[in-house]
Amino acid sequence: MSPAKENDVSSFPPPLATPSSCMSPSLTPLATMYRLPTSTRPYNYDIQVAFHIPMRRYRGHVDTTLDILSPSQTICLNSSNLDLENISLEGEDGRVVVGLVSETNTSIGVVRIDFGVAVSAGKYTLAMDFSGQIRSGLQGVYINRFTDKDGGEKDGISTMFAATEARSFFPCWDQPDVKCSFQLRVHVQRGSELEVLSNMDMVEEGEEEKSQFVVGWGGGDWVEYKFAESPLMSTYLLCIVVGQYSSVSKRVGSTRISVHAPLNRGEEAKFAVETAVQCMQIFNQFFGVDYCLPKLDLVGLACLSVGAMENWGLVTFRENSLLVDPATSSNAQLQAVATIVAHEISHQWFGNLVTMNWWSDLWLNEGFATFMQYYAIDRIYPQFQLWDQFCSDVLIPSLQLDALENSHPIKVEVSNPGEIDEIFDKISYRKGASVIRMLHSVLGEEVFTKGIRVYMQTYKYSNACTQDLWDSLRSVSEVEVAVLMDCWINNVGFPIIKVSLQSRIHGEVVMVTQERFSAAHKCNDGLLWHVPVSASIQAATEGDEVPNVITLPTVVLTERSLELPIPAGVKFSVSKGSFVKMNPGFVSYYRTEYSKELGLSLERAIADRTLPPVDRLSTLEDRVSLVLGEQGNTVALMRLIAKLHSEDSFLVWKNLSSFFHVLRCIVWSSDTLATKFDRFVVAVMVPCLERIGWSKVAGESHLTSMLRGLLICQLGTRGCGMVEQRCQQLFNTWLGDGGVECEVEPGLREVVMKVALASCPQHQALDSLLKLIEIPQERNRVLHSLGYSRNKDVLMRVLDFSLSPRLRDQEAVMVIESVCQNRLGVKLAWQFFKEHLKEFYSRYGHGLFLMSKLIKCVTENFSTEEELTAVSEFFSNHQEIGCERTIRQAKENISLNLYWKNRDLDSVAMFLSGSQ
Numbered sequence: 001m002s003p004a005k006e007n008d009v010s011s012f013p014p015p016l017a018t019p020s021s022c023m024s025p026s027l028t029p030l031a032t033m034y035r036l037p038t039s040t041r042p043y044n045y046d047i048q049v050a051f052h053i054p055m056r057r058y059r060g061h062v063d064t065t066l067d068i069l070s071p072s073q074t075i076c077l078n079s080s081n082l083d084l085e086n087i088s089l090e091g092e093d094g095r096v097v098v099g100l101v102s103e104t105n106t107s108i109g110v111v112r113i114d115f116g117v118a119v120s121a122g123k124y125t126l127a128m129d130f131s132g133q134i135r136s137g138l139q140g141v142y143i144n145r146f147t148d149k150d151g152g153e154k155d156g157i158s159t160m161f162a163a164t165e166a167r168s169f170f171p172c173w174d175q176p177d178v179k180c181s182f183q184l185r186v187h188v189q190r191g192s193e194l195e196v197l198s199n200m201d202m203v204e205e206g207e208e209e210k211s212q213f214v215v216g217w218g219g220g221d222w223v224e225y226k227f228a229e230s231p232l233m234s235t236y237l238l239c240i241v242v243g244q245y246s247s248v249s250k251r252v253g254s255t256r257i258s259v260h261a262p263l264n265r266g267e268e269a270k271f272a273v274e275t276a277v278q279c280m281q282i283f284n285q286f287f288g289v290d291y292c293l294p295k296l297d298l299v300g301l302a303c304l305s306v307g308a309m310e311n312w313g314l315v316t317f318r319e320n321s322l323l324v325d326p327a328t329s330s331n332a333q334l335q336a337v338a339t340i341v342a343h344e345i346s347h348q349w350f351g352n353l354v355t356m357n358w359w360s361d362l363w364l365n366e367g368f369a370t371f372m373q374y375y376a377i378d379r380i381y382p383q384f385q386l387w388d389q390f391c392s393d394v395l396i397p398s399l400q401l402d403a404l405e406n407s408h409p410i411k412v413e414v415s416n417p418g419e420i421d422e423i424f425d426k427i428s429y430r431k432g433a434s435v436i437r438m439l440h441s442v443l444g445e446e447v448f449t450k451g452i453r454v455y456m457q458t459y460k461y462s463n464a465c466t467q468d469l470w471d472s473l474r475s476v477s478e479v480e481v482a483v484l485m486d487c488w489i490n491n492v493g494f495p496i497i498k499v500s501l502q503s504r505i506h507g508e509v510v511m512v513t514q515e516r517f518s519a520a521h522k523c524n525d526g527l528l529w530h531v532p533v534s535a536s537i538q539a540a541t542e543g544d545e546v547p548n549v550i551t552l553p554t555v556v557l558t559e560r561s562l563e564l565p566i567p568a569g570v571k572f573s574v575s576k577g578s579f580v581k582m583n584p585g586f587v588s589y590y591r592t593e594y595s596k597e598l599g600l601s602l603e604r605a606i607a608d609r610t611l612p613p614v615d616r617l618s619t620l621e622d623r624v625s626l627v628l629g630e631q632g633n634t635v636a637l638m639r640l641i642a643k644l645h646s647e648d649s650f651l652v653w654k655n656l657s658s659f660f661h662v663l664r665c666i667v668w669s670s671d672t673l674a675t676k677f678d679r680f681v682v683a684v685m686v687p688c689l690e691r692i693g694w695s696k697v698a699g700e701s702h703l704t705s706m707l708r709g710l711l712i713c714q715l716g717t718r719g720c721g722m723v724e725q726r727c728q729q730l731f732n733t734w735l736g737d738g739g740v741e742c743e744v745e746p747g748l749r750e751v752v753m754k755v756a757l758a759s760c761p762q763h764q765a766l767d768s769l770l771k772l773i774e775i776p777q778e779r780n781r782v783l784h785s786l787g788y789s790r791n792k793d794v795l796m797r798v799l800d801f802s803l804s805p806r807l808r809d810q811e812a813v814m815v816i817e818s819v820c821q822n823r824l825g826v827k828l829a830w831q832f833f834k835e836h837l838k839e840f841y842s843r844y845g846h847g848l849f850l851m852s853k854l855i856k857c858v859t860e861n862f863s864t865e866e867e868l869t870a871v872s873e874f875f876s877n878h879q880e881i882g883c884e885r886t887i888r889q890a891k892e893n894i895s896l897n898l899y900w901k902n903r904d905l906d907s908v909a910m911f912l913s914g915s916q
Contacts, residue, residue: 030105034415042066050187050213059131059213073118078167078174080109087128109167138305139847140168145302146243147262156243164417166235177357177463179232190221197241199313200228232461239311252280260299268323278380279345287349288453303808305847310347330747331705339373346372354459359420363410367432383702391586398430403519406888410489418882424848435488441587450476487529495529500595510564531557536584540576574601586618613649624659634904635911645687650707665863665897676912678718709751716755724759731756735768753785761791787818795825799832817857826861833858852886859890863897
């Protein structure tokens, strides 16, 4: 960049060093400087920044107090898309040397500052001015719309610095192991009625005289907001929000907890603040260290790339991830808000107080927070039965992804920012949480909690790695935690436990053998896990005798095979109702394959519901996972499903609904086959809906209410006439006269929308649905429903609407995902994605989750050679978007779909023809 003109106050371009001070051959190249040199150690940032929202610009100054540990002429730090000026280094003796930017690497965001002379070791203050753009995307410093007191939308500001975007706000050491305290002053224009929030409490507000930050930005007064100094924290946790909000507050001891909502949604903050208070109490006790900031703000934002971000003391949420009206919200919505609030609050300890050394240990943050959200909310709202849902929502999805050859270990070596963004996935979150739950079950609640408290006390305000956690847990237990757990953390994948019944001289034994499970039926015979294995055994029964179920003690399988003796005195006979159920409670992280004899005994226990719901879920899920194997049999599984007329578990039907969706790669091969399959699903699921009925009854369980919505959605979108007719009546009564008053119970509103849209091919249903888009409580329901039409013209209109200015950036992905659920929408969505790739990359290419999520949803339904080739060629020609691991996983999924379809299409078609 060129130097700024003397009178040019609109930008601060980085000055260039003279040729004599340019990089010498001995200096580390910036292109590979993913981690900064340790020769300089900062410990405080004093930041002043002024935001000019109409101009989409900001300017600032930062004084960084640091130690130079060895003499050097240069300092390297992170800076991305910033203009830097007036760089100086002042020592304790008052001497000042001027620095110049001698080299910049824009791809990773690092600069080298040259001072022209060697600077001796010691304590210094590095000062510089910086300026940058307020962005239109969802990363760094970006525009966030808020609702003013008149109900109109205005431009505000929010920040999202995870994982490596703090460097795009100010020059810093932007890596988690360089913790500093922060002092912050923010300048905004007076008269705009803007409120400024940050990690710490505001300590002073006052008029700001014309300073270097606002000269040249026109007239008007400016206001300075000064915030208290923060404790030591990582740069990615810094946060600033500028807008207008109403708040609801409560206290836990000396801590003020506030939920900040748009001005017109203050009443919807109460559920979140009540939940947050109880979470704070639970976590203070669990971690053995009280929350250490004077306040915790939870703020609902219109635009955020993730569901929520755990910035220390100022947690940001998407509005509908935080705000909820219990009177108009479904059980699922209340549960979603409660769990995400718990997840982010637990991060205030696991992630913020103690932070991973490097992103390779991201799972320490996200896996533990996922585990803790279930731990806390199960205590606050036990009626949610969350640990049962953990199995369907966390454990199973992680097993499915981890079965791919293109999965990755929980602890994965990463370096550049693109790699870091990609590990924010189901492995870090869900596999991480699943193995923590497994470890918790091995150690027990008391020992586990003691170990976590040791960990917190030892590493608070500092950083830690996986081994540090193992050492803390080992210090209070007799278990060699690292020996038990390292195989789960460092290896891709997981074992499948093969189970058979064997006779020995002393009696019968259950023989268990482990090998690696792979969706592509490729096994690594040399890999062994330390597997906590347990089993429930039902003894043989005679006549009306009450079945006796015995749970064997948990043992750790460390070798290839292990024998579990059936206890003396236990009569075991498959013909008399006996069975062996491995992994009762679905606690350990493995799949199970039973011998034919034992498998048939479990089929009977599933059909007559002898097994509890979680064990029926895990047994069926094991069967689903084995369908793709070399010995897999899709028709055999469908025959088992056809027997489940008496099934009443939400967990089981949710899992089977996922299987029905996965089976699309076969049954969507033709319209005729798709119709036959829909009839099969309807025949299996209708009896359950007939039993539980359409209306919620007094005393009904949380999961039964969720089951009703699931059944109606599945049946109504698969052509069940009775359900279609009822949903159309409800929809027309609700919206047919142009009103938006809804008498449909909250748990059914979204499914009524989906079924009404699916059963009305004209544009009228879509027009009616879009009336609700501006009602906050209905917005997400509408977005999830838009893709269910059976009219391609309507679907094209929906896809175009996904990029409408009426929607927020992150909402486009929700709409496209909805279209991808529809057989008619799959190819339309893929074409739309290709045509608008540039815009999608501009929005999501440098953030977490959304680009990867979009790639997955537009490719996961493909199952032909032509589609695999098209996907491969397209992404080969567009390597600029990154997401390498996601693309490899997408191609592997298509290959698996293709293999499955080629193997089982004929047999599935024959079965469906014979079953109707």
